[in-house]
Amino acid sequence: MPKNIKLTYFDFKGFGEPVRLALAIAGLDFEDFRIKREDWPAIKPTMPFGHVPVLEVDGQKVAQSGAMLRYIGKLVPESGLYPSDIWTAFKVDEIIGVVDDIMRLLRPSFATKDEDEIVRLRTALVAPEGELTLALAQLEASLAKTAGAKFALNDGPTIADISIYVILDLLSSGVLTAMPKDVYAKHPQLSKVVNAVRAHPKVKEWESKH
Template sequence: MMGRAEPARLIFAYAGVNFTDERIEKSEWPALKSTTPHGQLPVLHVDGKQLAQSRVIERFLAKKLGLSGDNEWETAKMDELVACVEDFLIQIAPWFKEQEQAKKVEIFRSLIDTTIIPFISAFENLLISNGTGYFVGDKISYADLAIFHIFWFMNTKILPGSLRKYPKLLEFVDKIANIDNIKKWIAQRPKTEA
């Protein structure tokens, strides 16, 4: 699955940095779990060291590859927006985890009005209020790539066409998806359901 490592992969792709994208089969995970810092994925391996926690990995790569803010305030605002994405993922996690189809539909129906629509609306308004086509400042940042990922996934996998009523978000997703390095990554990455 793309999972929580995808924003980091997008950062690498955007920056044109080659990386090894090692994905773990479910059957392999029990044997590998104890070799990770906290028994979780993703893990970034750099010069024989390991860094865990997806959002920490993203911030580390952003700073290293010039995708964090121009100042501390911008970086903090980027972190704030990514934390909002994280909160959203936690709220919709029960839907992803549910295996029984009837319960899955019931959970999804309750999430539409209470969680999903408010989340989309809030981010549409944030994009409009910044007025630059990006979420913080006037150039692409790691926050934009994390936000792009969730809305691309939503618009193509969870709720196809869900952004039609949100023209600025749809324009944003299309713009990021058509950046040469991002477009190339999307075309070549493994095809997954999630």
């Protein structure tokens, strides 16, 4: 087991929050280092591939949040965060890929400071035939195949549940211009996952402190 774990990311949720929650659920002690915006230019050259989040394990730095999530799950197998069953792990990876696709849909609206353009882009995403609307419906349909489970795939949380929770929490938070708070409300399986993760004792403890 590693002696020292340090997560480096900015002081907001984004791509760092799933890793924070996975570490918390797994019961791993870690340093939650949050970069100030003004300090980023000096820190950027020290990060692998020049971006964050970065997980430093006993002095070795590794990038890519998906890789971090799988590492944490494998490091603490009893947590169930990354299933030992090959098929279930395959489905976990599929869901994480879908969440990454959803994040990519949002990137153009994050890349502009033009408020009118932000509204235009996000309104198009959540239109009846918008790409985000369709992506959420497709994810809902996929989760419906395991509707009897307490979480997305089984009765315990996986890194897939954490990924779903963080992105849907962001989308419905009200902080994103032109993004309706009820963006996923009509999807019972997505709502189930969000509620189950939010109610998890270690998630509740983490969020109460941060």
